[in-house]
Amino acid sequence: MSLDPNDERPPYLQVSGILRAEILTKKFEPGTQLPSGPELSKRFGVARGTVTKALDMLRDEGLIVTRKGSGSFVRERTERPxxxxxxxxxxxxxxxxxxxxxxxxxxxxxxxxxxxxxxxxxxxxxxxxxxxxxxxxxxxxxxxxxxxxxxxxxxxxxxxxxxxxxxxxxxxxxxxxxxxxxxxxxxxxxxxxxxxxxxxxxxxxxxxxxxxxxxxxxxxxxxxxxxxxxxxxxxxxxxxxxxxxxxxxxxxxxxxxxxxxxxxxxxxxxxxxxxxxxxx
Known part of the structure; x- marks a missing residue:
């Protein structure tokens, strides 16, 4: 899924929205690793900083966790506060x-x-x-x-x-x-x-x-x-x-x-x- 050129939202909101939907619909199962920053940047055609900002939003919402040196992972339990x-x-x-x-x-x-x-x-x-x-x-x-x-x-x-x-x-x-x-x-x-x-x-x-x-x-x-x-x-x-x-x-x-x-x-x-x- 690529970004919608007619969507007036900033690219990082579009990226976070797509990834959020894929996590909540279990396209990315709990515990699985998300693609790397460069892979996501290439997939969506955006700068690395845009991907970082999108992942920060998902982390703040409790959907993902980031492990230093390993990458970002979907939380094991999405039934969370x-x-x-x-x-x-x-x-x-x-x-x-x-x-x-x-x-x-x-x-x-x-x-x-x-x-x-x-x-x-x-x-x-x-x-x-x-x-x-x-x-x-x-x-x-x-x-x-x-x-x-x-x-x-x-x-x-x-x-x-x-x-x-x-x-x-x-x-x-x-x-x-x-x-x-x-x-x-x-x-x-x-x-x-x-x-x-x-x-x-x-x-x-x-x-x-x-x-x-x-x-x-x-x-x-x-x-x-x-x-x-x-x-x-x-x-x-x-x-x-x-x-x-x-x-x-x-x-x-x-x-x-x-x-x-x-x-x-x-x-x-x-x-x-x-x-x-x-x-x-």
């Missing part, structure tokens, strides 16, 4: 983009989507369709968290606060995605939101039915002034969540493929049964 953002940005290069999210709120997703959406508005990415589904907890009934530290008592004020955070981010995602179709930049763009009666103690992202990111929310004690009154309560901490990445490969029996299948099955089963649209 990772950052969501670079993989989400890569996913928007596909013609059909789908993002399914289940979690406490979509705050992290809202932030991570801004870069690829900006690139669509600038004409640097051109997907045909974008479909986002958000599966959030129903805050109209008592929840495990947020809950007051004193006696683990339910507090409707805290639940209203959680609801407002979730609604604000969901509305932000909905507006920024759906306006792309209104502007004629994509053919279709939809954002659907449902809730279900459970407390979200983990977050799950399913991207293009190919990549899954999963992590548990740590809980912590917080004291905040809510509606003019100090409240000490237990709450989830999304920013401290470690995400693990599982990618579907060409082998449907691989661990990554099975994980993606089961995560997708779980999401679809909840979405189509006990989840319902929440009133604004």
């Amino acid at each position: 990772v950052g969501l953002r670079p993989h989400l940005e890569m996913a928007f290069a596909d013609s059909q983009v789908s993002v399914d999210f289940a979690g406490f709120s979509s705050e992290t997703l809202h932030s991570a989507m801004q870069e690829p959406l900006d690139r669509i508005r600038a004409g640097r990415l051109r997907p045909q369709s974008i479909a986002v589904r958000l599966l959030l907890p129903d805050t109209s009934a008592p929840m495990a968290v947020p809950t007051l530290v004193d006696g683990l008592k339910d507090d409707p004020v805290l639940r209203d606060r959680a609801r407002n955070i979730a609604l604000t981010n969901a509305a932000g995602i909905q507006h920024s995605v759906e306006v792309l179709a209104e502007m004629g930049l994509v053919e279709t763009a939809t954002v659907d939101v449902k809730v279900y009666r459970a407390t979200s103690l983990f977050k799950l992202y399913i991207i293009n039915r190919r990549d899954v990111f999963f992590g548990f929310y740590p809980l912590r004690e917080r004291t905040l002034a809510v509606e003019g009154e100090a409240r000490t309560f237990y709450d989830v901490t999304g920013k401290d969540t470690t995400l693990f990445h599982h990618a579907a490969g060409p082998d449907g029996e691989s661990m990554g493929s099975q994980y993606v299948t089961q995560a997708t099955t779980w999401f679809e089963s909840v979405w189509s049964t006990i989840a319902f649209e929440r009133d604004a």
Whole structure:
């Protein structure tokens, strides 16, 4: 695969994107050595420094390790702690983009989507369709968290606060995605939101039915002034969540493929049964 002369991205981003896809689809199996720098430079028709910069990106993402005097190798385990953002940005290069999210709120997703959406508005990415589904907890009934530290008592004020955070981010995602179709930049763009009666103690992202990111929310004690009154309560901490990445490969029996299948099955089963649209 050579570089696309019509791609406006810098060459090192194109090289890293191609190699990333080949690693995640198991063209380069875990533990195998990548071609040398000169070989990659010749393959892509770029300078050695461009290859070095591309490999640095893959190393920062945890996809490869470099052994002095030996070269670069695909990590033995790709189910590892990772950052969501670079993989989400890569996913928007596909013609059909789908993002399914289940979690406490979509705050992290809202932030991570801004870069690829900006690139669509600038004409640097051109997907045909974008479909986002958000599966959030129903805050109209008592929840495990947020809950007051004193006696683990339910507090409707805290639940209203959680609801407002979730609604604000969901509305932000909905507006920024759906306006792309209104502007004629994509053919279709939809954002659907449902809730279900459970407390979200983990977050799950399913991207293009190919990549899954999963992590548990740590809980912590917080004291905040809510509606003019100090409240000490237990709450989830999304920013401290470690995400693990599982990618579907060409082998449907691989661990990554099975994980993606089961995560997708779980999401679809909840979405189509006990989840319902929440009133604004």
